[in-house]
Structures are given as structure tokens and as C-alpha cells.
Amino acid sequence: MSGERIYLYDSTLRDGAQTRGVDFTAADKAAIARELDRLGIDYIEGGWPGANQTDDAFFGDLPRMQRARISAFGMTRRSGRSAENDPGLSAVLNAPVQAVCLVGKSWDFQATVALGVDLDENLRMVSDSIGHAARVKAEAMFDAEHFFDGYKANPDYALACVKAAYQAGARWVVLCDTNGGTLPHEIEEIVSHVATIVPGDRLGIHCHDDTGNAVANSLAAVRAGVRQIQGTLNGLGERCGNANLVTLLPTLMLKMGYTTGVDEAGLAHLTSVSRAFDERMNRAPNIHAPYVGAAAFAHKGGLHASAVLKDPRAYEHIRPEQVGNQRHVLVSDQAGRANLLARLAEIGIEVDPSDPRLPTLLEQVKANEHMGYAYDGAEASLELLARRALGEVPEYFRLLSFRVIDERRYNARGELVTLSEATIKISVGGVPVMAVAEGNGPVNALDTALRRAIAQTYQPVRDMRLVDYKVRIMSAPDGTGTDAVTRVVIESADTAGDHWSTVGVSANVVNASYEALADGITWRLYRAGVSVQAAAEVAAANSVA
Numbered sequence: 204m205s206g207e208r209i210y211l212y213d214s215t216l217r218d219g220a221q222t223r224g225v226d227f228t229a230a231d232k233a234a235i236a237r238e239l240d241r242l243g244i245d246y247i248e249g250g251w252p253g254a255n256q257t258d259d260a261f262f263g264d265l266p267r268m269q270r271a272r273i274s275a276f277g278m279t280r281r282s283g284r285s286a287e288n289d290p291g292l293s294a295v296l297n298a299p300v301q302a303v304c305l306v307g308k309s310w311d312f313q314a315t316v317a318l319g320v321d322l323d324e325n326l327r328m329v330s331d332s333i334g335h336a337a338r339v340k341a342e343a344m345f346d347a348e349h350f351f352d353g354y355k356a357n358p359d360y361a362l363a364c365v366k367a368a369y370q371a372g373a374r375w376v377v378l379c380d381t382n383g384g385t386l387p388h389e390i391e392e393i394v395s396h397v398a399t400i401v402p403g404d405r406l407g408i409h410c411h412d413d414t415g416n417a418v419a420n421s422l423a424a425v426r427a428g429v430r431q432i433q434g435t436l437n438g439l440g441e442r443c444g445n446a447n448l449v450t451l452l453p454t455l456m457l458k459m460g461y462t463t464g465v466d467e468a469g470l471a472h473l474t475s476v477s478r479a480f481d482e483r484m485n486r487a488p489n490i491h492a493p494y495v496g497a498a499a500f501a502h503k504g505g506l507h508a509s510a511v512l513k514d515p516r517a518y519e520h521i522r523p524e525q526v527g528n529q530r531h532v533l534v535s536d537q538a539g540r541a542n543l544l545a546r547l548a549e550i551g552i553e554v555d556p557s558d559p560r561l562p563t564l565l566e567q568v569k570a571n572e573h574m575g576y577a578y579d580g581a582e583a584s585l586e587l588l589a590r591r592a593l594g595e596v597p598e599y600f601r602l603l604s605f606r607v608i609d610e611r612r613y614n615a616r617g618e619l620v621t622l623s624e625a626t627i628k629i630s631v632g633g634v635p636v637m638a639v640a641e642g643n644g645p646v647n648a649l650d651t652a653l654r655r656a657i658a659q660t661y662q663p664v665r666d667m668r669l670v671d672y673k674v675r676i677m678s679a680p681d682g683t684g685t686d687a688v689t690r691v692v693i694e695s696a697d698t699a700g701d702h703w704s705t706v707g708v709s710a711n712v713v714n715a716s717y718e719a720l721a722d723g724i725t726w727r728l729y730r731a732g733v734s735v736q737a738a739a740e741v742a743a744a745n746s747v748a
């Protein structure tokens with residue numbers, strides 16, 4: 204274990220802003236910068252002053268940082284202008300920050316084709332711009348764009364570019380795998396050579412993930428001597444993204460023994476930082492993300508669960524708490540008794556391992572999964588299945604019948620509309636209750652009618668709402684593919700902020716939806732501990748009235 208310091212440079216607000224579908228506001232940028240600062244990141248690249256209004260607004264009202272240094276990104280001077288007289292470069296250097304990072308060409312082909320300048324002029328553009336930046340800012344960095352492709356094509360020229368930046372005063376010379384096509388062994392070999400010219404403690408690495416190797420490439424560069432890594436939160440970035448700092452951080456600290464600006468307590472917040480970032484971008488976190496994904500410490504295979512319960516090291520490479528994540532033991536058709544017992548314990552059901560009802564329950568889970576149920580993402584339905592098997596769930600209501608009608612017609616304004624209407628009859632403690640509702644689709648109408656019927660007698664249903672509805676059509680369990688079955692997963696929530704998911708399966712999408720809706724309501728009533736007897740009395744009084 205080395206204990207040496209690695210400097211982390213976050214480019215979420217610049218290269219991350221180049222991600223397809225991502226559009227930060229200045230307020231987003233400020234909030235993300237504060238989060239990165241709290242985490243302990245050394246440098247935060249805020250954007251490109253002068254390139255767009257968002258970046259100007261961000262640099263015009265910079266968030267206060269505790270430890271991190273915000274840097275402004277830009278490019279070397281244009282050909283034919285002096286560094287002092289280039290409006291683009293001036294906009295970058297006028298930003299009220301101490302650090303700047305200028306991108307410049309280091310591949311001869313890029314200089315002649317993309318810039319249309321001769322190779323000497325490109326060297327002067329690098330050296331003039333970095334020299335000027337180093338005179339007016341505390342730190343000037345050079346992003347050597349396309350460095351690895353340039354080195355492969357013309358090593359002498361690529362090395363001349365980084366040497367020019369270093370000699371002009373660059374604090375960090377950052378080797379960029381701009382097109383993301385370089386492999387780890389190439390990175391290690393090339394960086395080892397560069398480190399004989401520019402010392403490792405002045406070298407950085409900036410990798411893209413086009414071969415899925417951005418993290419591996421960054422680590423290979425560190426092995427070869429670089430001491431600054433550029434990356435982004437959750438691997439955002441141009442095309443396939445940048446090196447994911449959320450993966451790199453624990454790898455550097457827990458596996459390779461490097462120190463960073465992030466301490467142990469910061470590392471223990473990594474999962475929440477990563478998920479809060481996805482939340483801000485309004486996208487679902489990747490459950491399979493290394494270290495921080497919901498599946499990163501989820502044990503599904505029966506052999507795994509059995510061993511993990513004896514000692515988690517059997518199937519875990521680190522302790523989940525080190526990165527703020529949690530262990531989960533899943534129940535599915537891959538499960539054994541150990542998974543089931545662990546899962547039941549997680550949801551607060553203590554069962555004697557020799558309870559004769561356990562094998563029956565496990566068989567039932569497996570049979571249901573074969574039919575198309577999936578309890579991985581529908582924990583409330585699993586809890587109800589288990590509690591019903593243990594005789595703990597009262598029959599709060601019984602379905603007597605429902606009917607759903609869809610009508611497609613022209614309304615009075617001559618517009619084609621589709622309306623759905625649902626009628627439902629349930630029995631509460633033997634007393635029939637009926638409700639009718641309209642909706643913008645059959646499931647919406649049925650959901651409204653069911654809640655309306657139940658809310659007449661059960662108060663806790665009134666603060667419930669449907670948050671998410673997912674339908675998946677699957678081929679029939681016999682594998683013929685002729686009679687598809689539909690799986691519906693519903694997420695419900697209450698006003699206290701609790702969320703729970705339930706599942707229903709049927710050849711008919713409305714039946715599957717009813718099953719998931721009814722489970723969602725039953726779980727809410729069970730958790731609220733309501734009395735069926737009291738509800739039946741209300742239902743009886745309502746029916747007399």
C-alpha cells in the first residue's frame with residue numbers, strides 16, 4: 204500500500220455537461236460543486252467562461268468552497284492572435300478563479316486538419332497560452348487533447364507538445380485519451396515514457412470510456428506515475444462518458460492504498476452522493492454500479508446467501524458501509540432457505556429456521572417466480588406472501604367483481620377521445636361496498652374505483668398515491684411464446700414519504716394491475732395496523748345510511 208497522494212479533478216460540470224441528455228442550470232452547477240467540495244474533491248472544473256450563458260452565470264456567482272479549487276476551462280489561443288489579445292482566452296482568464304485548464308492539440312493530424320495550422324504554430328499556441336495563463340493565475344493546467352492517438356502517430360511531436368506546456372509553466376500536464384480508444388497496457392507503456400520527460404507529480408490523466416476502460420486506463424496511468432486523475436460523477440461525459448470518479452475513489456483508497464482529499468467519513472457518503480446526483484438529473488441510478496449500486500452488495504444465489512450469512516467476506520470484496528452502501532439478501536427462484544430467512548429478518552419477520560412452513564413458502568416463491576412474478580423489485584408483495592403464509596394478514600377486503608369499459612368516441616368539440624370507466628364491488632367484513640370511477644385509461648379508472656371503495660371504510664388509504672406503474676410482457680412460462688403473460692409492478696407512496704412496490708401477474712393486463720394495486724393497499728393497511736372489525740362496522744353503517 205503506497206499512501207501517496209492522488210489529486211482528483213472533477214469535470215462533471217464541463218465534460219459531464221457534454222453528455223447527451225444532460226442540461227445543467229447554473230443552480231444545478233452550484234449545488235453539485237458544493238457537494239463535490241464537501242466530499243473532498245481537489246479541483247472542480249466549473250465550465251467554460253464565455254461559451255454559454257449558464258457557464259457565465261455560474262462563474263458570475265461562484266459558490267463558496269471550503270477546500271476545493273474551482274477551475275475554468277478553455278482552449279489555447281486562436282492562430283493569428285496573441286495570447287494576450289484573444290477574446291476567448293481572455294474570457295477564461297478573467298473568470299474569478301485561481302486555476303485554469305486549457306485544452307490544446309497534441310496530435311499532428313489534429314493540428315493540421317482540425318485547426319489548419321502548421322506544427323510549429325500549434326506548439327507556439329500551446330506555449331504562449333500556458334505561459335500567459337501561468338503568469339496571471341495561480342495554476343495553469345494543460346489538457347493535451349488526443350495525446351495517446353498523437354503519440355501513436357508521431358511520438359516526437361506529441362512529446363514536444365506536452366514538453367512545451369510543461370516548460371511554459373503548466374502545474375499539471377494532463378494526458379487525454381480523447382477518443383477513448385486506448386487500452387490499459389498502452390496507457391501504462393506510453394505514460395511510463397512521458398514520465399521520463401515530465402515528472403509524475405506534474406502529470407494528469409483524462410480518459411473516456413469508449414472501450415469500457417476509462418477507469419482501468421486511469422489506474423494504469425497512476426501505476427505509471429501520474430498523480431492527478433480527471434473524471435466525473437457517475438461517469439458522465441461526452442459520448443460513452445469519462446472515467447467514473449465514484450468507482451475510482453474507493454478503488455484508489457481501499458484497494459491501492461492511495462490517499463486523496465476524501466477521508467474515510469467522506470467515502471462513507473459516496474453512495475448517497477452518487478444517488479443524489481442521479482436524482483438531480485432525474486434519472487434512475489444504475490443498480491449495477493460498482494460500489495454504490497443497489498445490487499452491488501445484493502446476494503441472490505442460494506450458495507452466496509448461505510455463506511454471506513456466516514461471514515460476508517465470503518462474497519463481498521469490501522464492507523458495504525465503507526462506501527455507504529447496504530447488504531441485501533434477495534429472494535427469488537435462485538434462492539435457498541438462507542436467502543428467505545435473511546430476507547424475512549430484514550423486513551422484521553423472525554422465523555425459527557426449523558419452522559415447517561418455511562419450505563412451503565420457499566416453494567411458493569419459486570413457483571410464483573416461474574409464473575412471472577419477480578420479488579426483487581416488489582418487496583411489499585414478498586412481505587405479504589410471507590406474512591400470509593404465517594397467517595398474519597387479515598382479509599381487509601374481498602373482491603366480488605369489477606368491470607372496466609373503454610370507450611373511444613368524438614366529444615362535443617369533435618375531438619377523438621378515449622374514456623375508461625370502472626365499477627368495482629368488494630366486501631368488507633361481509634358488507635358489500637361498491638364504487639364507480641372514470642379514468643384516462645382502464646388501470647387508472649380501476650385504481651380510482653378501488654381506492655374509492657376502500658377509502659369509504661379504511662382511512663389510511665386516503666393519503667396513498669400511485670407513484671410509478673411498469674408493465675412488462677413476457678412469454679408464457681411453458682416457453683411456447685403463444686400466451687404471453689403480463690407483469691405489472693406498481694410503486695405506491697404515502698404522505699409520510701414511505702414508498703413500497705408490489706407485483707401482479709396475469710395474461711390480462713387489467714387483472715395483473717388489480718393484483719398489484721390490491722397488494723399495495725393491503726400492505727398499507729397492514730402497516731397501519733387497522734382493524735377489519737372496525738372497518739366492517741363503518742361499512743355496515745354506511746350501507747344503512
Ligand SMILES: CC(=O)SCCNC(=O)CCNC(=O)[C@H](O)C(C)(C)COP(=O)(O)OP(=O)(O)OC[C@H]1O[C@@H](n2cnc3c(N)ncnc32)[C@H](O)[C@@H]1OP(=O)(O)O
Nearest residue numbers: 251253254255278279280281282306307308317318348381
Ligand atoms: C475534447 C473536448 O471535450 S474539448 C471541449 C469541447 N467542449 C465544447 O466544445 C463545448 C463548448 N464549446 C463552445 O461553446 C464553442 O465551441 C466555443 C464557444 C468554444 C467556440 O465556438 P465557435 O467560435 O463558434 O467555434 P466552433 O465551435 O464552431 O469551432 C471551434 C473553433 O476553435 C478552433 N479550435 C479548436 N480547438 C482549439 C484549440 N485547442 N486552440 C485553438 N483553437 C481551437 C477550431 O479550429 C475552430 O476554429 P474555426 O472556427 O476557425 O474553424
Ligand SMILES: CC(=O)C(=O)O
Nearest residue numbers: 306346348349379381
Ligand atoms: C479535454 C477533453 O475533454 C478531452 O480531451 O477528452
